[in-house]
Amino acid sequence: MFKTILFATTATEACDHSARTAFQIAKQYDAELTMLHILGVPSRGYSQMVRDVKTGEAVNVDNEYRAWVVEEMKTYYAHQLESYGRVKLDVIEGHPHREILRYLRKKPVDLAMLGGPTGGEDDSVYKKVVAGSTMHRVAKHAPCPILFVARQAASFWGGISNIVFVTDFSRASDAAFEYAARMAGSVSGELHLFHVVDISSMQGGMVMEQELIEARLREARSQIRRHYVKKLGAFRDYSVDVWEGLPYVEIVKFAREKQADLLIMAHSTREKDPESVRLDSNMEQVIMRANCPVLSVNRPQPI
Amino acid sequence: MPEGKFCNKVPVNTEEELKALLGDTGGKQYYEEMKHLDVDRDKLWATIQNTCKSRIRTWLEICAHCGMCADSCFLYLINDCDPVQVPAYKIQSTLGEIIRRKGDVDNAFMRKTMEVAWAKCTCCNRCGMYCPHGIDMGIMFGYLRGLLYGQGFVPWELKIGAGMHRVYRAQMDVTQEDWVETCEWMAEEWEEDYPGLTIPVDKPDADIMYTCNAREVKHYPEDLAEAAVLFHLAGENWTVPSEGWEETSLCMFAGDWEACKMQVLHVYDAMDRLKPKRMVGTECGHAHRATVIEGPYWAGRDDGQPPVECLHYVEWVAEALREGKLKIDPAKRIKEPVTLQDSCNYIRNQGLKEVTREIMSYMVEPGYFVEMNPNGEHNYCCGGGGGFNGIGLFRPQRNKALITKRDQILNTGAKLVIAPCHNCWDAIRDLEEEYKIGIRWSFLKPLLIDMVIVPDHLKPKD
Numbered sequence: 001m002f003k004t005i006l007f008a009t010t011a012t013e014a015c016d017h018s019a020r021t022a023f024q025i026a027k028q029y030d031a032e033l034t035m036l037h038i039l040g041v042p043s044r045g046y047s048q049m050v051r052d053v054k055t056g057e058a059v060n061v062d063n064e065y066r067a068w069v070v071e072e073m074k075t076y077y078a079h080q081l082e083s084y085g086r087v088k089l090d091v092i093e094g095h096p097h098r099e100i101l102r103y104l105r106k107k108p109v110d111l112a113m114l115g116g117p118t119g120g121e122d123d124s125v126y127k128k129v130v131a132g133s134t135m136h137r138v139a140k141h142a143p144c145p146i147l148f149v150a151r152q153a154a155s156f157w158g159g160i161s162n163i164v165f166v167t168d169f170s171r172a173s174d175a176a177f178e179y180a181a182r183m184a185g186s187v188s189g190e191l192h193l194f195h196v197v198d199i200s201s202m203q204g205g206m207v208m209e210q211e212l213i214e215a216r217l218r219e220a221r222s223q224i225r226r227h228y229v230k231k232l233g234a235f236r237d238y239s240v241d242v243w244e245g246l247p248y249v250e251i252v253k254f255a256r257e258k259q260a261d262l263l264i265m266a267h268s269t270r271e272k273d274p275e276s277v278r279l280d281s282n283m284e285q286v287i288m289r290a291n292c293p294v295l296s297v298n299r300p301q302p303i
Numbered sequence: 304m305p306e307g308k309f310c311n312k313v314p315v316n317t318e319e320e321l322k323a324l325l326g327d328t329g330g331k332q333y334y335e336e337m338k339h340l341d342v343d344r345d346k347l348w349a350t351i352q353n354t355c356k357s358r359i360r361t362w363l364e365i366c367a368h369c370g371m372c373a374d375s376c377f378l379y380l381i382n383d384c385d386p387v388q389v390p391a392y393k394i395q396s397t398l399g400e401i402i403r404r405k406g407d408v409d410n411a412f413m414r415k416t417m418e419v420a421w422a423k424c425t426c427c428n429r430c431g432m433y434c435p436h437g438i439d440m441g442i443m444f445g446y447l448r449g450l451l452y453g454q455g456f457v458p459w460e461l462k463i464g465a466g467m468h469r470v471y472r473a474q475m476d477v478t479q480e481d482w483v484e485t486c487e488w489m490a491e492e493w494e495e496d497y498p499g500l501t502i503p504v505d506k507p508d509a510d511i512m513y514t515c516n517a518r519e520v521k522h523y524p525e526d527l528a529e530a531a532v533l534f535h536l537a538g539e540n541w542t543v544p545s546e547g548w549e550e551t552s553l554c555m556f557a558g559d560w561e562a563c564k565m566q567v568l569h570v571y572d573a574m575d576r577l578k579p580k581r582m583v584g585t586e587c588g589h590a591h592r593a594t595v596i597e598g599p600y601w602a603g604r605d606d607g608q609p610p611v612e613c614l615h616y617v618e619w620v621a622e623a624l625r626e627g628k629l630k631i632d633p634a635k636r637i638k639e640p641v642t643l644q645d646s647c648n649y650i651r652n653q654g655l656k657e658v659t660r661e662i663m664s665y666m667v668e669p670g671y672f673v674e675m676n677p678n679g680e681h682n683y684c685c686g687g688g689g690g691f692n693g694i695g696l697f698r699p700q701r702n703k704a705l706i707t708k709r710d711q712i713l714n715t716g717a718k719l720v721i722a723p724c725h726n727c728w729d730a731i732r733d734l735e736e737e738y739k740i741g742i743r744w745s746f747l748k749p750l751l752i753d754m755v756i757v758p759d760h761l762k763p764k765d
Contacts, residue, residue, distance in 0.1 A: 042522050049695060051736075060695070062328045094522055105488060141492050 001186055002029040004109040008036045008100045008138075010053060011076045015115025017155035021147070021293060022113050023080045024157040026087070031110070034088045035077070036103060038096040039069050050093045066091050097137035104142055113147045114138060135284060139267040139296045145179060146296045153291040157261075161189040164260040166251050166286075168195070169223060172266035176297040177228050180264040181235065191238045192258050193228055195220045196247040217242045248285035255290055263294045307336025312343065312455040314559060315466025321476075324466065329695055330459025340455050342413055348406030350453060355402065359446055362438040363399050366391050372440065375433035377683040377707040378423055390430040390440040393419050398447040417456040420447050422697035425704075427647040427684035441689075448558030457557055458694040464553030468562045472569045473517040473549040483545055485520050489528035498763050502531045505577060506542035511619075512579035512611075513543050514550035514570060514594070516587045516725055529748035530585065533620075536755055537628035541583075547573025550584040551725075552593030556690030560601070567598035574610040582613045586746045588648030588724035589688070591615045596653060615649050617723050620747055621658045624665045635754035637667045640717040642675055644708075644731065645682035646724035656680060659723065666750065673715040683707050685722070687730030705734040713740055720744045 007022040009015040026033040040050030040061060049058045054072075059065060069091045074081060081087055092099050104112060114135055139146050149155050165180035167173040177193075184191035197216045199208055220242040232238060243250045255263050267283045287294045306312065310333045315321050327333050372390040373379050379388035386392060397416040401408055408416075424444040431439030451457055452465070467474050473482075486502040494500045503509070511534065519526040534541045547570045554562035574582060584591050595613040599606070614622075623629040643663060649655045656679040663672045675682060686705040691697065708730065712720055722728040722744055731744045 060329045062326060064328070098523060098525070101492075102488075 001183065002026075002031045002110045004111075005031045005033045006036060006100075006104065006107075006109045006112040007033060007115075008038070008096070008112065009073075009115045011037055011073045012054065012115075017152050018113050018115045018147075018149040019077065019080060020155045021149045021157045023084055025111070025147075027084050028157070030086070032086050032088070033084070034090060034107075034109070035073065036100065037069065037073055037089075037091045038094060038099050039066070039091045040093045041095060042093060053096075061093050097134040100134070100138050101141055104144060109144055111147055112138075112142060112144050113149070135287070136267075139283065140298065142296075143299065145301065148287040148294045148296065150287050150294075151289075151291060154293050157293065160187045160261045162192065162258055162260045162262075163187075163189055164192045164194055164251075164255050164258055164263050165228075166194050166196075166263065166265040167224065167228070168266070169227065170266060172298045174227075175300045176264050176266040177231070179295075179297045179301050181228075181232055183262075183264070184237070185235055189237070189261075190258075191232075191235070192254075192260070193224050193238060193240045194251070194254050195224060195242045196250040197242060197244040198247050199244050200246045213244050217244060248282045248289065251282075251286050252289045252291075255292055260292045262292055263290055264297060265294070266298050267296045305341045306455075307333070307340060309333040309459075310336035310340055310455055312453065314469060314562065315462060316469050318470050321463065321466045321470050324459075324463055327459070333459045333462075334696065337414060337456065338410070340410060340413075342408060342410060342454055344406045344408070347401070347408070347450060347454060350450060351402060351406060354449075355446070359398075359443055360402075362436070362443060363395070363402065365436050366395065366438055367436070368395075369435065372430040372434050372438075375430045377427075377429070377686070378425075378704060381703060381707050388423060390424070391438075393423050394440045394443050394447070398443055398450075401447075401450065413451065413454060413456045416447070417451055417458070418697070420444055420451055421458055421461075421690060421694060422700040425647075425684045425687070425689035425691050427688055428651055429647070429681070429684070432651070432680065444689075445555075445558070448556075449560050450558070452558035452560075457559075458690070458696055460693045460695065461553060461557035461690055464690075464693065465557040465559035465562045467517075468549075468552065468554045468559075468566045471517075472546070472566060473520075474551050474553045475517040475521045477517045477520045477549075479546055482520055482548055485524050485527065486543060489524050489531065493528045493532060496763060497532050497535055497757075497761065499761065500531060500535050502527070503542045505545050507577050508579070509540050509542040509577065510580045511539055511541040512574060512577055512582045513541055513585075514548055514573075514582060514590075515543075515585040516551045516590055517549050518725065519585065526585070526746065526748060529752050530616075532752055533623070533629065533748065533755070536757060536761060537623045539628070542577060542579065544573035544577055547571075547576075550590035550594045551587060552590065552598075553690070553693075555589065555593045555597065556693075563593065563597075564601045564603075567594055567601050570594055571598070571602055571610050579611055582609070582611055583619045584613065584615060586616045586723040586725065586728075586748065588646035588726060590725075592648040592652060596648075615653070615655060616747070617649070617655060617659050617662060620751065621661045624662065629751070630756045631665050631751075631754050632756050636665075637719070637750070637754075638671060639719060640671055640673050640715065641667055641719040641721060642673050642712060642715040642717040643678075644675070644685060644720055644722040644724065644727045645678055645680075646722075646727050647682070647684055647688055648724070650682065651680045654680070662747065663721075666747075666754065673717050675711045675715055683711060685724075685727040685730035687733065688726050692726055692729050692733070702733075702737050705730060705737060709734045709738050709740060712742060718742050721747060721750065723747050 005026055040052045042050050050061050052059050070089050073089050163180055163184050165177055221240055224240050309324050309327050376390050382388045397419050426441040426445050428439055428441035464474055483504055486504055490500055490502045552563055552566050595609055599608050686708045691701045720731055720742055722731050735742055
């Protein structure tokens with residue numbers, strides 16, 4: 001299923017959980033793993049300087065500097081690189097989200113992985129310019145599935161036997177469903193189809209009648225059956241669940257209850273300003289909280 | 304030593320030479336070689352005799368040394384009113400001196416002159432407004448830069464920049480294939496949210512031919528996508544040329560007159576080939592100055608005008624909002640204190656201040672727009688104009704120069720600065736990085752995308 005994998009990394013602690021998973025998947029599928037580091041954000045107009053994302057210093061990037069950064073990466077991942085050889089390392093400069101997307105367009109892969117967010121550090125070079133939003137922007141536009149591993153608890157990629165697919169019934173969710181169904185079939189695992197009726201407006205004083213909530217729960221279950229279950233054909237190891245609540249909380253709880261190995265969902269927000277959706281973004285919250293890897297699929301994937 | 308390997312009087316004309324020069328990290332060898340570069344005095348004096356026309360000779364002659372230009376110069380003010388920063392002194396002690404000595408100057412003089420020309424003047428032309436005789440030091444420094452470039456005394460980055468234009472006809476290494484591919488990429492990426500969105504390449508007889516800045520293509524192509532979305536929503540019949548799409552001119556900053564002509568002719572050729580009704584350029588000040596205001600003269604056009612009517616992006620935005628092609632959702636107007644950076648190159652030098660204020664009146668909830676002081680044609684340079692932003696050698700001087708703009712912004716109390724100019728946008732970003740005053744900065748396009756009403760027939764059907 002995964003012959004080529006791109007792992008975009010800052011080569012810092014923030015990416016350790018993703019790195020562990022990236023190597024696990026690569027080994028399991030004997031995939032070619034490319035580790036890409038966006039080494040600096042251009043910060044001086046047309047000058048040759050970039051601000052190094054690790055050191056925070058303004059540097060003149062040349063081949064020597066790039067080679068030095070590659071060596072740093074090799075040192076940081078020395079242990080993993082010893083255990084698996086089909087790995088290429090690459091460094092480029094630019095705005096992270098854009099360069100990752102450009103890379104994916106030029107060199108398509110079966111799966112891309114992003115390290116954890118760097119936004120927590122006050123002096124993070126990424127933070128104010130493009131930063132914490134890299135995850136959002138890449139997830140929205142990537143042509144391939146993107147796997148996020150934000151927590152140590154989520155970084156154990158063993159046998160996949162429980163997949164949770166979360167839908168908001170968008171077109172992007174259809175693509176995520178197709179991928180989830182294919183994956184469940186290929187690993188002979190269970191597929192849990194899940195939707196959350198969002199009642200978070202109640203916190204703002206908008207009281208919903210229980211009858212209305214229950215009607216929505218019924219409608220969503222019916223919609224899952226109409227829309228997805230009939231496409232599963234002979235596949236029988238599935239379940240359908242609809243809960244009410246704050247979506248990301250319920251998704252994380254559901255995944256925990258089902259002992260999910262993988263959460264698959266679409267990142268379908270239409271909000272243009274990544275900064276303004278950051279806190280509200282369901283997916284980002286799920287990624288940050290789930291105790292399994294989260295796979296974002298937004299568009300149909302070739303078989 | 305007469306000519307260095309990197310620092311010499313020969314412009315960069317091939318990709319190989321360009322890569323070699325880029326390989327000299329930070330221009331270390333380049334600047335070392337510059338210390339030994341000979342001045343070709345005969346050539347320098349001959350060039351002056353052929354090119355220094357009556358306007359500049361008169362200006363140098365009639366300067367009364369009254370010093371009224373001093374307070375107009377933000378570099379004079381920010382450097383503790385150092386007399387060597389008085390504009391009249393700066394030009395008289397450099398260009399004036401070269402002419403008085405009939406070109407008989409040495410290496411040390413030329414290197415000192417290079418510093419004055421690129422680190423003590425941003426060619427913002429503000430002094431010209433305050434001189435009782437209308438003497439414009441910015442114009443003269445532009446001319447002086449040409450003399451220096453011809454002798455090889457030019458900052459490393461600008462020799463590279465001018466070389467980029469000579470090799471790629473763009474300020475960065477963006478080839479025609481890269482450009483067309485980026486157009487396709489952005490149209491594909493954004494079409495999902497804006498069904499029917501295209502970036503038409505080489506469409507003849509369009510109403511608008513759009514030109515942009517290679518940095519957008521190279522580093523943040525979203526800007527191109529946003530331009531496409533706004534043209535799409537406004538229902539414009541528009542196109543981009545496959546060649547001649549780069550509006551900027553680092554050669555103008557460098558003083559490479561030959562490359563200036565090459566670059567602007569490339570854009571004019573696209574106009575002749577595609578015959579658009581008008582050209583609209585991106586949110587860039589110097590690009591507009593180069594292609595629309597100075598360019599016709601470089602190209603030797605008798606009427607002093609480009610081949611077709613040319614608009615700065617702010618003019619198109621104001622027109623689209625005025626005529627209702629773009630409509631702003633009143634609920635999404637900016638409702639926080641916001642200020643506007645006036646770009647020297649199209650506000651002071653082309654008088655578009657009313658146009659940008661008109662845009663603010665549509666985009667900002669009444670009561671929230673705060674003018675900088677001074678503003679409009681009196682506004683100070685962002686601190687990074689004229690090439691200052693890009694020159695590593697003069698970074699400390701540039702960072703000090705940013706303090707003027709920093710304090711102007713702080714005095715408005717606004718946390719959002721709209722800067723419809725690449726150089727200004729960069730300078731304001733850098734001043735935040737340097738001084739951390741807690742501001743945000745933006746071009747017009749992303750703000751407009753967030754607040755324009757998408758007509759029902761252009762909304763995605765999901």
